[in-house]
Amino acid sequence: MEILYLGQRRGTSRVRALALRRLGHDVRTVDPYSFVGNSRVVHKWIYETGGLFLERFVSRSVLRETGINSFDVAWVDGGELIGPVLLRELKKRCRRVVNYNHDDPFGAYRSKWRLYAKSLPYYDLAVVVRQPNIEEATRRGAAKVSLVYRSADEVAHAPREITDSDRRKWANDVLFIGTWVPERGPFMADLISRQVPLAIYGDRWYKAKEWPILKPHWRGPGLHNPDDYVKALQCAKICLGLLSKGNRDLHTQRSTEIPYIGGLFCAERTVEHSYLYKDGEEAVFWDDAAECAERCNFLLRNEEQRRKIARAGRERCLRNGYTSERVMSGILDTVLRG
Secondary structure, three states: OEEEEEOOOOHHHHHHHHHHHHOOOEEEEEOOHHHHOOOHHHHHHHHHHOOOOOHHHHHHHHHHHHOOOOEEEEEEEOOOOOOHHHHHHHHHHEEEEEEEOOOOOOOOOHHHHHHHHHHHHHOOEEEEOOHHHHHHHHHOOOOOEEEOOOOEOOOOOOOOOOOHHHHHHHOEEEEEEOOOOOOHHHHHHHHHHOOOOEEEEOOOHHHOOOHHHHHHHEEEOOOOOHHHHHHHHHHEEEEEEOOOOOOOOOOOOHHHHHHHHOOOEEEEOOHHHHHHOOEOOOEEEEOOHHHHHHHHHHHHOOHHHHHHHHHHHHHHHHHHOOEHHHHHHHHHHHHHHO
16 A cells, blocks of 8 residues: 655654555655654644644645545544645545644644644544544544544564663663653652652753752653664663643653553553553552652562563553554555545
């Protein structure tokens, strides 16, 4: 199958494009950001205005890049720079047009998704990862909406062979990898006050009001290299999964990636996390920092229990089947059925 993939050539967007290739499809990737740049100014403009004044420029650029070629499927990943002008043309050239959006386009950061919201009536299928997004997308004209869980990747998140050097570099007791958002600062500071031996990798943590408390526990910026990311999670005794309240998260990428990698997943208790894993057997859940600290400190004293939960979590993750190739294949089947 010939697929035109409109998405960034980095991060989870790139991971999904590679998964489609592994499935045997001929994937032509065009990154809309390659036409407008990846500077902080550009991202700030898109974040605050939803790509105001950029729609027609991006549309012309994409069509110039693809020439007169036609495709079986146009796959738009995210879609903050893709508007009705381009989608009307793509529908002439492609059998189906699908959007996959793992962000929350109708939540606290909805201004970024102005073009996405305008474009929903032009997609044959809109794929979302949050239950409220189904009704929200339908209300804005989406013809068909499908809900999926976020997925780990069979290649990017495959467990690595760990050397003694890796253990010395990446060994941590309780690890969190992720960007700072306001609610995370007080939570982490509370864990530290309760004697949790915490290590943090991620961007923008210096913005936290609690930075003086957090700084000794900050190990560096986000781990964007897949090998570093996987090895850090493999070498940690406990791996935290924190939600974003602004994105109305009930599960995140870490919810599948950590168990798939083989880490012990320790996260906020939600209906979706409870659906994915059995608490205390396949993962560890908590309602607040006090419970999180209590469970972490208990598990740090019980190595065999940690190993047992991590093993069971990975087995459950594999049974759940939320991996890139299976999820991408399912989406293609859904959109082609019409």
